[in-house]
Amino acid sequence: MADNSRQAILDQLRRTTLEPVALPDLRGPWTTSDDPRRQFAEVLAAVGGRAITVGSLAEVNAELEKIPAYQNARQICSRVAGIARANVDLDAAGDPHDLEKVDFFIAPGEFGVAENAAVWVTDESIKHRVLYFLTQHLALVVPARELVSNMHEAYQRVKLGQRQFGLFLSGPSKTADIEQSLVIGAHGARSLTAFLVES
Amino acid sequence: MGTAVRSHPLEAADFVANDSRMHWHDKALWFVRAKRDKAAASVPEWEQLREAASQIKLHTLSRLPEYLEEFERNATRLGAVVHWARDAEDHNRIVLEILKKHGIRRIVKSKSMLTEECHLNPHLEKNGIEVVDTDLGERIVQFRNEPPSHIVLPAIHIKKEEVGELFHDRLGTEKGASDPTYLTEAARGHLRDKFMNAEAGMTGVNFAVAETGGVVVCTNEGNADLGVSLPRIHIACMGIEKLVPRTQDLAVFTRLLARSATGQPITTYTSHFHGPIPGGELHIVLVDNGRSQFRESEEYRSSLKCIRCGACLNTCPIFRRSGGHSYHAVIPGPIGSVLAPLREPKKYYSLPYACSLCGSCSDVCPVKIPLHQMLLTWRGDLAAQKALPWTKRAMMKCGSLVLRNTWMYTLAGKLARTFMPWMPRWTLYNPLNAWGKHREVPSFPPHSFRELYRKRQQKNHGR
Numbered sequence: 290m291a292d293n294s295r296q297a298i299l300d301q302l303r304r305t306t307l308e309p310v311a312l313p314d315l316r317g318p319w320t321t322s323d324d325p326r327r328q329f330a331e332v333l334a335a336v337g338g339r340a341i342t343v344g345s346l347a348e349v350n351a352e353l354e355k356i357p358a359y360q361n362a363r364q365i366c367s368r369v370a371g372i373a374r375a376n377v378d379l380d381a382a383g384d385p386h387d388l389e390k391v392d393f394f395i396a397p398g399e400f401g402v403a404e405n406a407a408v409w410v411t412d413e414s415i416k417h418r419v420l421y422f423l424t425q426h427l428a429l430v431v432p433a434r435e436l437v438s439n440m441h442e443a444y445q446r447v448k449l450g451q452r453q454f455g456l457f458l459s460g461p462s463k464t465a466d467i468e469q470s471l472v473i474g475a476h477g478a479r480s481l482t483a484f485l486v487e488s
Numbered sequence: 489m490g491t492a493v494r495s496h497p498l499e500a501a502d503f504v505a506n507d508s509r510m511h512w513h514d515k516a517l518w519f520v521r522a523k524r525d526k527a528a529a530s531v532p533e534w535e536q537l538r539e540a541a542s543q544i545k546l547h548t549l550s551r552l553p554e555y556l557e558e559f560e561r562n563a564t565r566l567g568a569v570v571h572w573a574r575d576a577e578d579h580n581r582i583v584l585e586i587l588k589k590h591g592i593r594r595i596v597k598s599k600s601m602l603t604e605e606c607h608l609n610p611h612l613e614k615n616g617i618e619v620v621d622t623d624l625g626e627r628i629v630q631f632r633n634e635p636p637s638h639i640v641l642p643a644i645h646i647k648k649e650e651v652g653e654l655f656h657d658r659l660g661t662e663k664g665a666s667d668p669t670y671l672t673e674a675a676r677g678h679l680r681d682k683f684m685n686a687e688a689g690m691t692g693v694n695f696a697v698a699e700t701g702g703v704v705v706c707t708n709e710g711n712a713d714l715g716v717s718l719p720r721i722h723i724a725c726m727g728i729e730k731l732v733p734r735t736q737d738l739a740v741f742t743r744l745l746a747r748s749a750t751g752q753p754i755t756t757y758t759s760h761f762h763g764p765i766p767g768g769e770l771h772i773v774l775v776d777n778g779r780s781q782f783r784e785s786e787e788y789r790s791s792l793k794c795i796r797c798g799a800c801l802n803t804c805p806i807f808r809r810s811g812g813h814s815y816h817a818v819i820p821g822p823i824g825s826v827l828a829p830l831r832e833p834k835k836y837y838s839l840p841y842a843c844s845l846c847g848s849c850s851d852v853c854p855v856k857i858p859l860h861q862m863l864l865t866w867r868g869d870l871a872a873q874k875a876l877p878w879t880k881r882a883m884m885k886c887g888s889l890v891l892r893n894t895w896m897y898t899l900a901g902k903l904a905r906t907f908m909p910w911m912p913r914w915t916l917y918n919p920l921n922a923w924g925k926h927r928e929v930p931s932f933p934p935h936s937f938r939e940l941y942r943k944r945q946q947k948n949h950g951r
Binding site: 293294295297298299301302303304305307308309310311312313315319320332335336385386389402404405406407417418419421422423439440441443444445447449450451452453454455456457458459460461462463464465466467468469470472474475476477478 | 550556562624642648669697700702708718736740753758762784789
């Protein structure tokens with residue numbers, strides 16, 4: 290039955306030969322950002338997140354401590370080395386459902402995109418990808434030099450297919466489904482902080 | 489095929505009967521349209537992107553069987569199971585079989601216009617499976633037992649006070665509470681529970697990449713990702729037109745999609761799934777359901793380029809003032825009015841007329857579908873197919889006859905000018921004349937333009 294459907298669909302499609310259309314060349318030139326770091330921060334603020342530039346990884350702890358949601362967090366999980374208050378061991382969680390109560394998750398971001406404040410994250414080193422969505426609050430730590438201007442550059446960097454899961458994440462979870470009123474924190478993270486680390 | 493639905497003008501009449509509500513709806517959508525304009529203008533190469541998107545889609549359609557096979561090969565290599573569904577029934581059967589095989593009783597779903605098209609939910613519910621739509625807007629319309637009225641903003645037709653009442657009944661929120669933040673928080677709690685207990689997650693697909701064998705899902709709420717990252721089983725359903733050839737092509741579409749839809753620079757979550765979650769299963773259902781036939785149509789083929797952003801709905805003066813439900817089709821608005829008659833011309837004959845031919849839909853379409861031109865083409869095709877009701881056909885015939893013959897036109901004008909001013913009012917303003925419903929005919933002048941012109945010429949020559 291299933292094989293029949295497959296063959297029927299392909300046969301139907303092959304019944305008509307369409308005129309060839311060339312694939313467009315996408316090498317650009319595309320608009321690039323004069324100041325990716327500034328643009329990234331501005332766009333992230335516009336989509337409800339916040340970018341904080343820090344000199345080094347060591348400063349991330351101090352900045353986190355200024356965030357009320359972090360101060361009040363009981364369960365903190367980190368995949369970034371040196372986060373002092375992390376108390377949830379991701380590797381010990383056998384089932385993704387065990388992570389239901391995580392309040393704050395700190396994860397590394399591979400690179401950011403200036404035009405839309407998206408950060409590329411994958412399931413590499415994250416045992417349960419659900420944590421990106423299940424945690425109440427999310428912080429991403431991105432090397433400040435790893436910012437690209439636009440999505441064309443971004444997709445040149447990602448190696449799709451090498452990981453089971455990859456995600457462009459831009460700002461906190463949001464909805465405007467009730468009378469077009471923007472509400473931050475629909476199902477996923479209620480806040481998103483991106484740390485841009487200079488060294 | 490069936491002729492059961494009321495025509496668009498009749499359905500729209502119900503909607504516009506509530507004048508303030510109509511204007512409220514109109515404004516809400518225009519607000520989204522304005523945001524789209526701002527976002528589009530912020531990208532200098534916007535037109536270049538639209539052209540590229542259109543070419544990518546046309547190219548893919550021209551080689552669709554090859555790309556489908558390439559996609560299947562790559563997806564299978566990554567461990568996904570690829571299913572092929574010829575029609576809606578096939579699709580629903582495949583999904584139910586997967587669920588039954590695992591003894592699954594509870595699933596969560598993110599937005600998918602395809603599963604709406606296939607009427608999947610009632611099919612699963614009939615077979616004892618609890619289906620929870622997890623997009624907030626979709627959950628609201630699901631509670632109300634209604635279809636979505638918009639493809640991106642499913643509950644755009646509902647006021648917050650009504651959501652408040654609904655949630656009071658269903659979720660036990662405080663009576664009279666209508667603050668969107670409070671209501672969203674209540675839904676968050678309710679749906680978290682559903683996510684935690686779901687045994688499988690279903691999503692639609694925004695894009696599938698042939699060269700990698702992966703699927704891309706875009707949401708703002710994060711509901712799709714939560715739904716397919718807690719349970720072990722992910723079922724992704726996609727129309728066969730969702731394919732793009734290369735990873736690079738995603739750059740073009742992710743730049744266009746959210747900006748066109750809501751004016752955001754990108755959706756909050758743009759998730760790429762390549763193979764199943766560790767220890768789980770990823771099922772990808774490729775659905776034809778008429779698409780391979782639409783592809784054969786020279787006139788309407790390019791409607792398959794659609795990426796379901798909803799920009800044509802938001803800009804359409806008819807959609808904004810008549811509401812999505814007045815279309816009675818799975819997809820309303822300009823794109824829906826092109827697609828619906830492809831399936832059932834007699835049932836949906838009135839939709840291509842729900843259009844002033846202003847062309848705004850074609851201007852905002854990120855993949856350059858010539859929507860208003862297609863709607864005009866449809867009018868001719870529907871008449872040729874005799875899909876129009878006899879009243880409309882007879883009127884068109886009369887109109888055509890009079891407009892083609894100068895003497896008839898002149899005579900008709902003369903008769904109207906002479907007799908109409910003396911006729912009782914009901915001869916013009918009666919239920920047969922839709923044009924007279926909200927309009928007053930201007931008073932009849934004693935002479936026609938041509939008579940006046942002739943007189944003037946004679947006078948000038950005489951001088």
